[in-house]
Amino acid sequence: MNIEYFKNKLEEEKTNLEKHLSRIARQNPKDPEDWQTNPENLNIMNSDPNEQADVFEESASKEAVEKEIEDRLNEIKSALRKIEDGTYGICEKGGCKIEKKRLEVNPAATTCIEHAH
Ligand SMILES: [Zn+2]
Structure with a gap:
Protein backbone atom coordinates (compact mmCIF):
# COMPACT_ATOMS: atom_id res chain seq x y z
CA MET A 1 0.00 0.00 0.00
CA ASN A 2 1.24 3.45 -0.88
CA ILE A 3 1.15 5.19 2.52
CA GLU A 4 2.76 8.34 1.16
CA TYR A 5 -0.14 8.76 -1.24
CA PHE A 6 -2.72 8.62 1.56
CA LYS A 7 -0.58 10.79 3.79
CA ASN A 8 -0.61 13.49 1.13
CA GLN A 27 -8.30 28.40 17.81
CA ASN A 28 -8.29 28.30 21.58
CA PRO A 29 -4.86 29.76 22.45
CA LYS A 30 -4.63 27.46 25.46
CA ASP A 31 -5.64 24.37 23.53
CA PRO A 32 -4.80 24.27 19.82
CA GLU A 33 -7.02 21.20 19.42
CA ASP A 34 -10.05 23.24 20.40
CA TRP A 35 -11.78 25.61 18.03
CA GLN A 36 -14.44 28.11 19.05
CA THR A 37 -16.93 29.94 16.89
CA ASN A 38 -16.41 33.64 16.78
CA PRO A 39 -17.83 35.08 20.04
CA GLU A 40 -18.44 38.49 18.43
CA ASN A 41 -21.44 37.02 16.67
CA LEU A 42 -23.09 36.44 20.01
CA ASN A 43 -23.07 40.15 20.78
CA ILE A 44 -26.72 40.87 20.06
CA MET A 45 -27.57 43.36 22.80
CA ASN A 46 -28.36 46.27 20.47
CA SER A 47 -30.12 44.55 17.63
CA ASP A 48 -33.89 44.31 17.13
CA PRO A 49 -35.75 41.05 17.81
CA ASN A 50 -35.90 39.99 14.17
CA GLU A 51 -32.20 40.45 13.76
CA GLN A 52 -31.58 38.64 17.01
CA ALA A 53 -33.40 35.60 15.71
CA ASP A 54 -31.28 35.66 12.58
CA VAL A 55 -28.09 35.95 14.54
CA PHE A 56 -29.10 33.10 16.80
CA GLU A 57 -29.90 30.92 13.85
CA GLU A 58 -26.70 31.81 12.10
CA SER A 59 -24.56 31.20 15.13
CA ALA A 60 -26.28 27.87 15.80
CA SER A 61 -25.62 26.63 12.28
CA LYS A 62 -22.10 28.01 12.43
CA GLU A 63 -21.50 26.04 15.56
CA ALA A 64 -22.85 22.89 13.92
CA VAL A 65 -20.57 23.39 10.93
CA GLU A 66 -17.65 24.15 13.20
CA LYS A 67 -18.29 20.97 15.17
CA GLU A 68 -18.49 18.91 12.01
CA ILE A 69 -15.22 20.27 10.68
CA GLU A 70 -13.53 19.83 14.04
CA ASP A 71 -14.67 16.20 14.24
CA ARG A 72 -13.37 15.53 10.75
CA LEU A 73 -10.12 17.28 11.56
CA ASN A 74 -9.67 15.01 14.57
CA GLU A 75 -10.24 11.94 12.40
CA ILE A 76 -7.61 13.17 9.98
CA LYS A 77 -5.16 13.86 12.77
CA SER A 78 -5.66 10.45 14.26
CA ILE A 83 0.85 6.61 9.83
CA GLU A 84 3.56 7.70 12.28
CA ASP A 85 2.89 4.65 14.45
CA GLY A 86 2.84 2.27 11.51
CA THR A 87 -0.73 1.17 12.19
CA TYR A 88 -2.38 3.01 9.32
CA GLY A 89 -4.83 0.98 7.24
CA ILE A 90 -5.53 -1.54 9.99
CA CYS A 91 -9.14 -2.01 11.03
CA THR A 110 -10.79 3.44 10.97
CA THR A 111 -12.46 0.15 10.05
CA CYS A 112 -12.74 -2.16 7.07
CA ILE A 113 -16.01 -2.32 5.12
CA GLU A 114 -17.19 -5.41 6.98
CA HIS A 115 -16.68 -3.82 10.40
CA ALA A 116 -18.03 -0.41 9.42
CA HIS A 117 -21.45 -0.92 11.01
ZN1 LIG B 1 -12.30 -5.24 10.07
Whole structure:
Protein backbone atom coordinates (compact mmCIF):
# COMPACT_ATOMS: atom_id res chain seq x y z
CA MET A 1 0.00 0.00 0.00
CA ASN A 2 1.24 3.45 -0.88
CA ILE A 3 1.15 5.19 2.52
CA GLU A 4 2.76 8.34 1.16
CA TYR A 5 -0.14 8.76 -1.24
CA PHE A 6 -2.72 8.62 1.56
CA LYS A 7 -0.58 10.79 3.79
CA ASN A 8 -0.61 13.49 1.13
CA LYS A 9 -4.36 13.20 0.79
CA LEU A 10 -4.79 13.52 4.56
CA GLU A 11 -2.42 16.49 4.81
CA GLU A 12 -4.24 18.22 2.01
CA GLU A 13 -7.64 17.72 3.61
CA LYS A 14 -6.25 18.85 6.97
CA THR A 15 -4.98 22.10 5.45
CA ASN A 16 -8.33 22.73 3.77
CA LEU A 17 -10.28 22.05 6.94
CA GLU A 18 -8.05 24.32 9.00
CA LYS A 19 -8.44 27.08 6.44
CA HIS A 20 -12.20 26.68 6.55
CA LEU A 21 -12.22 26.57 10.35
CA SER A 22 -10.14 29.70 10.70
CA ARG A 23 -12.81 31.56 8.75
CA ILE A 24 -15.66 30.67 11.10
CA ALA A 25 -13.87 29.96 14.36
CA ARG A 26 -10.76 30.76 16.27
CA GLN A 27 -8.30 28.40 17.81
CA ASN A 28 -8.29 28.30 21.58
CA PRO A 29 -4.86 29.76 22.45
CA LYS A 30 -4.63 27.46 25.46
CA ASP A 31 -5.64 24.37 23.53
CA PRO A 32 -4.80 24.27 19.82
CA GLU A 33 -7.02 21.20 19.42
CA ASP A 34 -10.05 23.24 20.40
CA TRP A 35 -11.78 25.61 18.03
CA GLN A 36 -14.44 28.11 19.05
CA THR A 37 -16.93 29.94 16.89
CA ASN A 38 -16.41 33.64 16.78
CA PRO A 39 -17.83 35.08 20.04
CA GLU A 40 -18.44 38.49 18.43
CA ASN A 41 -21.44 37.02 16.67
CA LEU A 42 -23.09 36.44 20.01
CA ASN A 43 -23.07 40.15 20.78
CA ILE A 44 -26.72 40.87 20.06
CA MET A 45 -27.57 43.36 22.80
CA ASN A 46 -28.36 46.27 20.47
CA SER A 47 -30.12 44.55 17.63
CA ASP A 48 -33.89 44.31 17.13
CA PRO A 49 -35.75 41.05 17.81
CA ASN A 50 -35.90 39.99 14.17
CA GLU A 51 -32.20 40.45 13.76
CA GLN A 52 -31.58 38.64 17.01
CA ALA A 53 -33.40 35.60 15.71
CA ASP A 54 -31.28 35.66 12.58
CA VAL A 55 -28.09 35.95 14.54
CA PHE A 56 -29.10 33.10 16.80
CA GLU A 57 -29.90 30.92 13.85
CA GLU A 58 -26.70 31.81 12.10
CA SER A 59 -24.56 31.20 15.13
CA ALA A 60 -26.28 27.87 15.80
CA SER A 61 -25.62 26.63 12.28
CA LYS A 62 -22.10 28.01 12.43
CA GLU A 63 -21.50 26.04 15.56
CA ALA A 64 -22.85 22.89 13.92
CA VAL A 65 -20.57 23.39 10.93
CA GLU A 66 -17.65 24.15 13.20
CA LYS A 67 -18.29 20.97 15.17
CA GLU A 68 -18.49 18.91 12.01
CA ILE A 69 -15.22 20.27 10.68
CA GLU A 70 -13.53 19.83 14.04
CA ASP A 71 -14.67 16.20 14.24
CA ARG A 72 -13.37 15.53 10.75
CA LEU A 73 -10.12 17.28 11.56
CA ASN A 74 -9.67 15.01 14.57
CA GLU A 75 -10.24 11.94 12.40
CA ILE A 76 -7.61 13.17 9.98
CA LYS A 77 -5.16 13.86 12.77
CA SER A 78 -5.66 10.45 14.26
CA ALA A 79 -5.10 8.85 10.84
CA LEU A 80 -1.87 10.83 10.48
CA ARG A 81 -0.80 9.63 13.92
CA LYS A 82 -1.43 6.07 12.79
CA ILE A 83 0.85 6.61 9.83
CA GLU A 84 3.56 7.70 12.28
CA ASP A 85 2.89 4.65 14.45
CA GLY A 86 2.84 2.27 11.51
CA THR A 87 -0.73 1.17 12.19
CA TYR A 88 -2.38 3.01 9.32
CA GLY A 89 -4.83 0.98 7.24
CA ILE A 90 -5.53 -1.54 9.99
CA CYS A 91 -9.14 -2.01 11.03
CA GLU A 92 -9.75 -0.94 14.64
CA LYS A 93 -12.44 -3.55 15.18
CA GLY A 94 -10.94 -6.65 13.67
CA GLY A 95 -7.27 -5.93 13.10
CA CYS A 96 -7.84 -6.72 9.45
CA LYS A 97 -6.64 -4.68 6.52
CA ILE A 98 -8.82 -1.78 5.41
CA GLU A 99 -9.68 -2.05 1.72
CA LYS A 100 -7.77 0.32 -0.51
CA LYS A 101 -10.93 1.46 -2.25
CA ARG A 102 -12.38 2.41 1.14
CA LEU A 103 -9.32 4.46 2.01
CA GLU A 104 -9.56 6.03 -1.40
CA VAL A 105 -13.03 7.33 -0.49
CA ASN A 106 -12.12 8.15 3.11
CA PRO A 107 -8.39 8.11 3.90
CA ALA A 108 -9.28 8.53 7.58
CA ALA A 109 -11.42 5.37 7.76
CA THR A 110 -10.79 3.44 10.97
CA THR A 111 -12.46 0.15 10.05
CA CYS A 112 -12.74 -2.16 7.07
CA ILE A 113 -16.01 -2.32 5.12
CA GLU A 114 -17.19 -5.41 6.98
CA HIS A 115 -16.68 -3.82 10.40
CA ALA A 116 -18.03 -0.41 9.42
CA HIS A 117 -21.45 -0.92 11.01
ZN1 LIG B 1 -12.30 -5.24 10.07
